Amino acid sequence: MTASFEDEVRFYDPGENWSGVECSACGADAEEWWGDAMDAPAADGFKDLNTKAPCCGGTVSLNDLRYIWPAAFGRFAVEARNPDIADTTEEQDLKIAECVGTPLRKIWARY
Numbered sequence: 430m431t432a433s434f435e436d437e438v439r440f441y442d443p444g445e446n447w448s449g450v451e452c453s454a455c456g457a458d459a460e461e462w463w464g465d466a467m468d469a470p471a472a473d474g475f476k477d478l479n480t481k482a483p484c485c486g487g488t489v490s491l492n493d494l495r496y497i498w499p500a501a502f503g504r505f506a507v508e509a510r511n512p513d514i515a516d517t518t519e520e521q522d523l524k525i526a527e528c529v530g531t532p533l534r535k536i537w538a539r540y
């Protein structure tokens with residue numbers, strides 16, 4: 430297991446597991462505009478993740494969009510490469526978050 434801190438917020442994507450993204454306000458497929466919506470926040474170190482969704486005009490956080498396969502923004506990650514288990518239990522997830530002292534989002538990434 431490795432833990433890493435980043436100077437700036439980054440996007441943790443699931444790599445080859447990427448399965449698309451939907452608008453959190455209206456549920457429409459957001460894949461078409463998501464890439465463009467990432468550009469401005471990315472250039473600014475993802476300080477502001479709010480964006481106006483072209484599908485419904487709602488203000489949504491890029492972090493709260495419905496990533497079909499989990500993805501997240503953050504500055505801290507705990508990584509386990511090629512874990513020899515199918516998944517962690519909810520209890521283990523809570524324990525890890527408790528140890529770290531902040532809620533965590535689990536991302537199964539494949540590269």
Ligand SMILES: [Zn+2]
Binds near residue numbers: 453455456457482485
């Ligand atoms: Zn929408």
